[in-house]
Amino acid sequence: MRFLLALLVATSASAATPRTFRVDYFHTGNASEERFSLDRLVLEPLPWPGNPSRPIDETNLGKYLFEVRDIATNRLLYSRGFASIYGEWETTPEAKDSNRTFHESFRFPAPEKPVQVLLKKRDAQNVFHERWSLTVDPRDMFVDPSSPPSPGALLPILKSGPSEQKVDLLILGDGYTAQERPKFEKDARRLADILFTFSPFKERKGDFNVWGLMPPSAESGISRPSTGLHRRSPVGATYDAFGSERYVLTFDNRAFRDIASFAPYDVVEILVNGNTYGGGGIFNLYGTVAADSLWSPYVFVHEFGHHFAGLADEYYTSESAYLPAEDRPEPWERNVTALKDPAQLKWKALVQASTPLPTPWDKDAYETHARQVQQQRKQIRSERRPESEMDALFTSQRDWEEKFLGSQKFAGKVGAFEGAMYEARGYYRPQVDCVMFTRDRVPFCSVCQQALSEVIDLYAGKPGRSGAPSP
Structure with a gap:
């Protein structure tokens, strides 16, 4: 079975x-x-699905970075920036008083000889420092x-090439x-189609396999602890991550990785079976959606x-599980x-x-x-009112915001609009509205599109500037 699956996808x-x-x-x-x-x-x-001509990550994205180096020569063979659940959790109030353990993974092409794997983390000045190393x-x-046990048949949704x-x-x-x-297959195809209506994915659809x-x-749905609902779903996805009712994550990384290993993947979207508003996304780990x-x-x-692409949340009026930064360090996120x-x-x-910087907009209203x-x-x-009431509220909010933000003097222009990253003061976003700011029917802003295109190139582009040989 494993052999036949490998032939199918590779x-x-x-x-x-x-x-x-x-x-x-x-x-x-x-926290400390x-x-x-x-x-x-x-x-x-399965075989390594990555681009052999782009083993080195030159995007400079991520709170963390891991490198794979040849032991004998110290030559850099592979690297990727990433973020993690731990990296988010350490900014919550709980992390000031408690210890927690999270399970994480590195994936890379299997080496032929011994390698050194290094984990690095950014400091406040965005400089990476080594935190861990193993041979x-x-x-x-x-x-x-x-x-591990097979999770079932692999569904080809879009096949554009090797x-x-x-x-x-x-x-x-x-x-x-x-x-x-059948419901999963319909849901997966529907959402994949929607992704490719947004630029730059629309123009780069041929660079993707889905x-x-x-x-x-065993049971339909996933856990939602705030309502007393608990499910032992295979991937372990759950609402109420970090106490946020809308935040969906899985903390069972081992199960997630074992199941995902039966597909060739660079990125993963976990599609949870439910109708309660929610989702989540962590750079180079996974995204989730109900x-x-x-x-x-x-x-x-x-x-x-x-x-x-590690895009930051540009909204700032919703409640957040994270503590504000004591100062205002420059974020590594592009947007x-x-x-x-x-x-x-x-x-x-x-x-x-x-366009003036900062760029004025009617922030108070x-x-x-x-x-x-x-x-x-x-x-x-x-x-605990019906989800339809939440949908009605969000629809009303969207209609008001689309009209309000679309009427701003610098709507559609790139500038620096104050309010981003859960902070009303001190952080700025590129445009007055964007997919990363509201639920409005708007595109990714120009800066976000540029960042997304850069990551598409990392996986489907030509050899990087470093000219590093493939592992």
Whole structure:
């Protein structure tokens, strides 16, 4: 079965294509310290799906970075920036008083010789520093080449070419029973189609393969602890992550990775079977969305922006689980800035000379309306009223915001509009409206589109500037 599946998804792979190697590890700590420890070394069932001509990540995205170096020569073989659940959790109030452990993974082409794997983390000045290192010998007797139980048939949704030349997107279902597989297939195809109506994905559709995978669940739906609902779904997705009723994550990384290993993937969207508004997205880990929510098209695309290109949330009027930064460090994300020096604005090349920095907009009126919406939202959730009432509230909010933001003097212009990253003051976004700011029927802003295109190139583009040889 494993052999036949490998042939199905990797017919273009040569005999020399390496398997996918995975390092599973534990990430433990609190707001002031963190530690790492090895869990296991795994050879996944399928060949490495990545672009052999782009092994080195030159995007400079991510709170963390991992590198794979040849032990004998110290030559850099592979690298990727990423973010993590731990990286978000350490900014919550809980992390000031408690320790927690999260399970994480590195994936890279299986090496032929021993390699050093290094984990680095940014400081406040955006400089990476080494935090952990381990030696990986592919001949180690503890490298596990066995396959976990099959999650079921792989669904080809869009096949544009060989995996090594494309971005492989896996849509992974959770909370669907075996009888609900037709529903999963319909949901997955619908949301994939929606993604490709947004630029730059629309213009770059031919650079993507899309796969579907649905491990059958014993019960329909996923956990929602705030309402007393608990499910043991295969991927482990749950609402109420970090106490936020709308935030959907899985904390079962081992199960997630084992299931996903049966598909060629660079990026993953976890499609959960439910109608309550919710989702989440972590750069280079996964995105999530509730399939049956009225707002699933928006949430899918918004959260995919987080996962795919590390785009920051540009909204700031909703409640957040995170503590505000004590100062205003310049974010690594492409689409937000502290604007400490307008002359050095990271997207200055896109700003017209006639657009002032900071860029004025009617911020007070927007915030007054947003506060009213948030009060109504809290009441609907606290009283556990039907999801249709939340949908009606969001629809009313969208209609008001589209008209209001579209009428601003600098609407459609790139500038620096104050209010972003959950902060009303001190952080700025590129345009007055964007997929990363509201649920409005608007595109990604110009800066976000540029960042998304850069990551598409990382997986489906020509060899990078570094000229580094493939592993």
